[in-house]
Amino acid sequence: MPSARAPRGTRDLLPDERAAFARLESIARDLAARYGYREIETPIFEQAGVIERGVGEATDVVEKELFRLAPRSDERETWVLRPEATAGIVRAYVQHGLQTWPQPVKVSLVGPMFRYDRPQAGRYRQFWQWDVEAIGDPGPAVDAEQIDLGLRFYHEAGLADVDVLLNSIGDGACRPDYVAELTGYFARHEARLPDLEAARLQTNPLRLLDSKDPAMGALIAAAPRIGDHLCGACAAHFAAVRVHLDALGVRYRVEPTLVRGLDYYTRTAFEYYRRGAEGQQQALGGGGRYDGLVEVLGGRPTPGIGFALGLDRTVLALAEADPSAVVAAPAPLAVVVGADPAATVDRLRVAGLLRAERLAVRAELGQRKLGRQLEAASRERAHFAVILGDELADGQVRLKDLLAGTQRTVALADLAGELRRADSRHRHGEAV
RNA sequence: GUGGCCUUAGCUCAACUGGCAGAGCAUCGGAUUGUGGCUCCGAAGGUUGUGGGUUCGAGCCCCAUAGGCCACCCCA
Numbered sequence A: 001m002p003s004a005r006a007p008r009g010t011r012d013l014l015p016d017e018r019a020a021f022a023r024l025e026s027i028a029r030d031l032a033a034r035y036g037y038r039e040i041e042t043p044i045f046e047q048a049g050v051i052e053r054g055v056g057e058a059t060d061v062v063e064k065e066l067f068r069l070a071p072r073s074d075e076r077e078t079w080v081l082r083p084e085a086t087a088g089i090v091r092a093y094v095q096h097g098l099q100t101w102p103q104p105v106k107v108s109l110v111g112p113m114f115r116y117d118r119p120q121a122g123r124y125r126q127f128w129q130w131d132v133e134a135i136g137d138p139g140p141a142v143d144a145e146q147i148d149l150g151l152r153f154y155h156e157a158g159l160a161d162v163d164v165l166l167n168s169i170g171d172g173a174c175r176p177d178y179v180a181e182l183t184g185y186f187a188r189h190e191a192r193l194p195d196l197e198a199a200r201l202q203t204n205p206l207r208l209l210d211s212k213d214p215a216m217g218a219l220i221a222a223a224p225r226i227g228d229h230l231c232g233a234c235a236a237h238f239a240a241v242r243v244h245l246d247a248l249g250v251r252y253r254v255e256p257t258l259v260r261g262l263d264y265y266t267r268t269a270f271e272y273y274r275r276g277a278e279g280q281q282q283a284l285g286g287g288g289r290y291d292g293l294v295e296v297l298g299g300r301p302t303p304g305i306g307f308a309l310g311l312d313r314t315v316l317a318l319a320e321a322d323p324s325a326v327v328a329a330p331a332p333l334a335v336v337v338g339a340d341p342a343a344t345v346d347r348l349r350v351a352g353l354l355r356a357e358r359l360a361v362r363a364e365l366g367q368r369k370l371g372r373q374l375e376a377a378s379r380e381r382a383h384f385a386v387i388l389g390d391e392l393a394d395g396q397v398r399l400k401d402l403l404a405g406t407q408r409t410v411a412l413a414d415l416a417g418e419l420r421r422a423d424s425r426h427r428h429g430e431a432v
Numbered sequence B: 001g002u003g004g005c006c007u008u009a010g011c012u013c014a015a016c017u018g019g020c021a022g023a024g025c026a027u028c029g030g031a032u033u034g035u036g037g038c039u040c041c042g043a044a045g046g047u048u049g050u051g052g053g054u055u056c057g058a059g060c061c062c063c064a065u066a067g068g069c070c071a072c073c074c075c076a
Helices: A015-034 A048-055 A060-064 A086-095 A141-157 A175-188 A195-203 A205-210 A214-221 A232-248 A311-321 A344-356 A370-379 A390-394 A412-427
Strands: A045-047 A079-081 A105-114 A126-135 A162-168 A266-274 A285-289 A304-310 A334-338 A361-363 A384-388 A396-401 A406-411
Touching (some): A015 A126, A045 A048, A048 A079, A086 A105, A126 A311, A141 A162, A141 A285, A141 A304, A141 A311, A175 A205, A195 A205, A304 A311, A334 A344, A344 A384, A370 A384, A396 A412, A406 A412
Parallel strands (some): A334 A361
Antiparallel strands (some): A126 A304, A162 A266, A266 A285
């Protein structure tokens, strides 16, 4: 075992796995464009205050999961690695005056996030999210559009069995009253609360609702529900979101105990789970409305909504659902090999001609004999081998179809065209 | 941050009660001169995660530590 290794909770994405990520990124970018979201990039570290105020001082993410960068002696700022993307994007919205753009501002970002968690499968200290934000639209149509967008991502990625869990957690007008009532309810039953839950009664009473403790089941079932305590505006918004979802044909389940871990959420909250995996707290993705966040970060009162989907967990779920479908890094269209093991100049030159024609070609640069060269080409699943031999003196090469086992002589001048035609037929699934 | 399980070759795993560390796959090479996938032969690959301890002797027992995994906390 080598002494140097990747830091705890991080990992190397070797080419096959990186290819799986690249495929998801490509789907995400394509979907974002189709839904009218433009790509944005923000720094992977921010002023601590941006994250602390944006995500919420009392959240676990801020209290114990932030990577803090040790400040240099000449710096006054404290920097933290971003644990999520929304706070940074909203900071950018305020900083660059995007409230003067046509509203809403719809942006999307793919990148790494960092949380100092105890690692587990599907839970890493550096992980990748696709993040989508619409700032400046009070909804509810945009809420439904986003929920549909996230679900479509999973479908296009190849995960059919994803459930949408939906709830409304109210806003500043109605949630405080509800929390007070909930606190009172649990306080009356404090004797029945496990220690952990009793402690949470003081810190974050809402979290009691999604406790995993079986002893809490009956208590939670009888607890007051946020849905019965929404103010008129929040109730109307929630109902309208559902009307839009129904019209879109998006299937969802209202989950009254769904609360989100970040402070900035208001009204609409949603999460994506693999069907049958709801018991595990391995959410594939989640999001919600954050109508107060822009103001918290120094902007004018502005509504917003967004979600983040975990790429790592999506790759994991895809591999579990169908291990045979895991994509491999792309194979070259052709490998240039030679009868003379030493003739690397010829192989590089011919490969160069093909590469100039935008074809994906590997040249065999080793000194092994022809049989070994062909063997390697077959095993990396290349479609063709271009074999250089004595005919090269007459401007000819042998073009061998490694999949079909056929072979013919082709003039060097025609080689790129032949390969391009065959490649095109191959991509369209036709026999060559 | 809490509790538990695990760690032997690049990967997946063997190794009796404490007695000379092995296999399959992968890698590299060979099987009479310019033709692959299959097959056969061979080579290389290890401080048994790391550091201590017990013992004539430790992959195996003890302690510590690191990493992975599971359940929590929480989240993607």
